[in-house]
Amino acid sequence: MRTCPVCSCRFPNFYPLGRSYLETAHRLNVHYSMEDYETLNVSQYSCPECAASDRDRLYALYAMHMLNNPDGTVLRILDIAPAPVLSGFLRSLPNARYRSADLFSPMADDKVDIMDMNLYTDESFDLIVCSHVLEHVRDDAKAMSELYRVLAKGGSAILMVPILLTATETDEDPDEPSVDERWARFGQDDHVRMYARHDFLARLEQAGFHVDALGTGAFGEGVFKQHGITEQSVLYIGRKA
Numbered sequence: 653m654r655t656c657p658v659c660s661c662r663f664p665n666f667y668p669l670g671r672s673y674l675e676t677a678h679r680l681n682v683h684y685s686m687e688d689y690e691t692l693n694v695s696q697y698s699c700p701e702c703a704a705s706d707r708d709r710l711y712a713l714y715a716m717h718m719l720n721n722p723d724g725t726v727l728r729i730l731d732i733a734p735a736p737v738l739s740g741f742l743r744s745l746p747n748a749r750y751r752s753a754d755l756f757s758p759m760a761d762d763k764v765d766i767m768d769m770n771l772y773t774d775e776s777f778d779l780i781v782c783s784h785v786l787e788h789v790r791d792d793a794k795a796m797s798e799l800y801r802v803l804a805k806g807g808s809a810i811l812m813v814p815i816l817l818t819a820t821e822t823d824e825d826p827d828e829p830s831v832d833e834r835w836a837r838f839g840q841d842d843h844v845r846m847y848a849r850h851d852f853l854a855r856l857e858q859a860g861f862h863v864d865a866l867g868t869g870a871f872g873e874g875v876f877k878q879h880g881i882t883e884q885s886v887l888y889i890g891r892k893a
């Protein structure tokens with residue numbers, strides 16, 4: 653049996669990744685396979701009960717088991733471009749003081765451009781979730797430095813992007829005009845880059861973060877499998893010393 657850490661339901665399997673995404677990748681003859689992504693479970697993708705993706709489940713596991721949040725301490729959370737199911741989960745964490753931010757979504761609490769988050773003062777959040785946002789942003793160095801600025805000392809930022817394990821260099825072009833080219837090179841119509849792993853980490857460190865790469869060993873044997881997360885998945889946590 654598998655368990656979803658977001659909704660706590662149990663069932664034999666998660667749903668696979670939607671066919672339309674796979675068909676688009678196939679049509680464009682992309683040079684990589686979906687299995688080349690570091691954190692993506694193609695065959696056990698979404699929760700049949702709450703629709704949480706494998707990465708949502710990874711963040712929920714981290715928040716439940718590895719976040720240092722002793723009882724009574726207020727946890728100031730900033731959720732950037734919130735995913736609906738995970739948003740509800742984060743709001744329900746003990747002592748959470750939750751804000752969500754998005755440039756476009758009317759569902760978010762605050763309308764914020766991640767490259768200029770002047771709405772928030774320095775060091776005002778203990779937990780930041782920034783998942784699959786930076787690959788959309790024209791100037792990711794600016795965005796990373798803003799994330800670092802608003803993170804409190806001792807805080808944690810979940811910093812995740814699609815990482816292609818076969819890529820040796822980051823491929824980026826915010827001005828690529830062709831939709832098909834954007835799909836083929838960056839993995840999606842509205843992405844402006846595809847990160848190579850070493851380069852993503854270097855950029856985060858350049859912004860000031862100490863980065864922890866938490867793989868299956870950090871969570872304990874069998875934990876990833878039980879929650880439908882592939883063994884090659886890695887959670888990146890940016891810390892501010």
Ligand SMILES: [Zn+2]
Pocket residue numbers: 656657658659660661699700701702703704
């Ligand atoms: Zn679920």
